[in-house]
Amino acid sequence: MSFIPSADSDFPIQNIPVGVYRAKGTNNPGKLATRIGDKVVDLATLVELGHLKGTHLSDGSAFKQSTLNAFMGMGKAAWSEFRSVISGLFTEGSATSLQNSDDLAKCLIDASEVEMLLPASIGDYTDFYASRYHATNLGIMFRGVDNALQPNWLHLPVGYHGRSSSVVVSGTNLHRPRGQTKAEDAPPAHTPCRLVDFELELGIFVGKGNDLGHPVDIKTADEHIFGFVLMNDWSARDIQKWEYVPLGPFGGKNWGTSISPWVIMREALEPFMQNGPDQSDPQVLPYLQEQQPSAYNIDLKVHLQNETDIKEPQLISHTNYNTMYWSPRQMIAHHSVTGCNMRPGDLMGSGTISGPEPANYGSMIELCWKGTKPLQLAGGAERKFLKDGDEVVITGACHGDGYRIGFGECRGRILPVVE
Amino acid sequence: MSFIPSADSDFPIQNIPVGVYRAKGTNNPGKLATRIGDKVVDLATLVELGHLKGTHLSDGSAFKQSTLNAFMGMGKAAWSEFRSVISGLFTEGSATSLQNSDDLAKCLIDASEVEMLLPASIGDYTDFYASRYHATNLGIMFRGVDNALQPNWLHLPVGYHGRSSSVVVSGTNLHRPRGQTKAEDAPPAHTPCRLVDFELELGIFVGKGNDLGHPVDIKTADEHIFGFVLMNDWSARDIQKWEYVPLGPFGGKNWGTSISPWVIMREALEPFMQNGPDQSDPQVLPYLQEQQPSAYNIDLKVHLQNETDIKEPQLISHTNYNTMYWSPRQMIAHHSVTGCNMRPGDLMGSGTISGPEPANYGSMIELCWKGTKPLQLAGGAERKFLKDGDEVVITGACHGDGYRIGFGECRGRILPVVE
């Protein structure tokens, strides 16, 4: 247990997330931090005071950067050692505990005094489509129940390259986009998006990179998985519908993708790993075969609120990441199978996380079934897609024995279209 | 005329391309340069000697970086002033000419003594599909002549997000990729790609960026177009075919994209602008309407060679960038219409540049018509797609009166698959 109060917090000493912060209201460059309870712990200060040292941590310069990329690239041994050093420093009664040190005050900041920035410089962002429930739901809506899954879907984790410039940190509000849309029996028009949606996803940060031409073996893919964030892949359904054949989503997706600021490291999630889905019918190819538990038991919720008609946040989706068909290791193996190089700080989206029941669906298009079943909310509010002022808040946690590994939140509001 | 010999060169004083070089065989960080004839001109040295100054050039620190991103972000007035200062320094008899200056030798390096690096740190790479001939050819092959163009194609410049990590500079050889492919009537398999192709394209570097949520007006889009390079969008047709429905090309494209190292600035190409295609049937939407000449008259060639059976480079495609339907300004306007932010150094591919006749086709899949008409080459060699050892060399130039604005070359060889 930590001497920093963190009972009933997303961030007990078992978590040790990493992120980038600055003092609220400043334009300072970001600084690296971890978090325990309501305290942000400055990592550069820990290095300077000589507390953050280890065989695999080199001279600690990775912790003096303004993004996590260098640390992400250091590999599993360094990540693990970092966690164990931090755990020692902030655990009550440990040999290296800072509890009674004068240095303690120098490295702690109240979480209320900081603002969080993007954790990494994201070289490339790729979005997958790994939930069988989600892919099936969309397939039924657009192609009918007999052709719901495309022929390739059970053979490979379908994904597409996304836009990294517009990945934003939780709390960034986004204007409703305009774009080219086409109503049936009308010519295409340049209009505000009428079908703004969210997609509940997890974001996976790449750790160690691989060289161009040299694929990652699924057996060693964990070296390349640094950690996880909550993600909202905002989507403009009407823009997407008109543009996406044959080269995939473009403007429908590139106007914003929100992520939570604290990266939960893979090792913190290991106690919550479970067996993945049966993938023997059809049998997946050897380069994609998992040899070990591959599913993560992460409880996920989406709340919706709006100052006008949804004053109290209302739970609109509740699901679990362990419902996914394709795992993060499989994504890495498939992404790099052609020799594609991945770099520390690259981001992969899981794809919309939908479970089997309507209450588990991870997007408005599924929740309102393409507009045919408006969502009825307490207080009489009703939604098909998102209205201006709607704020979507994603939260998530792994529930351990007497503690939880929380993800914080991924929050964003839809602002009116720019005139 | 320059006092540096540059007659019959791709790089006369009218060109003034920019790029990043280092001394051959070193691991030095890159330095910015321009080029005249066979001489590379070091820009940081020009700044240090006090020769590269101007109202819009600030303190010249943009020229002391190891990538062009900062200069690209400075905008049109700075780009234009840079060209006029460089022109003055190296023109015979001009007021600021360095011809008789002791400083001249300090800033010139023989092109043979340098190797060229990627010109920019590419935040995002987007590939378009802007040739009506190319889109029609592929449509005929895969859907038949009656449905060749998709319904959206004449209404918007179709594009998709690509992979920036694997954009490489000319001269980088690439291993034939492996990936998941599916032969008809056989289950999917993990195989070497059997249908390796090239795509003749131009790459367009973004200059000034735009803020998230704030689209670029087509009338001011030239501010956002820094310059052009030759590009080869290597493609694995069998991998692409199996994966691309419904989210677009992924592993079929992410194993490498080659670009030429010298960026030809937009202003150098202005004398070669022509009227674009008629876009009145159907009429394009106002946000995409061009008000000024939008086509670039750039002559483009592709040569193929192989040490075993194609010892002399053979011309396999000859076309012109002025055959494209969608212009670079239209790409910028459409890319940002949703509010998507673009950053200096982002790269856009034009899409395969195919002209009306078979000799003008810009990819093997068109040249051999999906494998049905093997390409017959001098000396008896034959090709459908690319063989190991095949080297593709793209060249291009605008032909002026007594001079040409050349693009140098974009070269790359297919190496055997990694065992």
Ligand SMILES: [Ca+2]
């Ligand atoms: Ca998504």
Ligand SMILES: [Ca+2]
């Ligand atoms: Ca292409």
Ligand SMILES: [Mg+2]
């Ligand atoms: Mg998105």
Ligand SMILES: [Mg+2]
């Ligand atoms: Mg490519």
Ligand code: NI
């Ligand atoms: Ni290699």
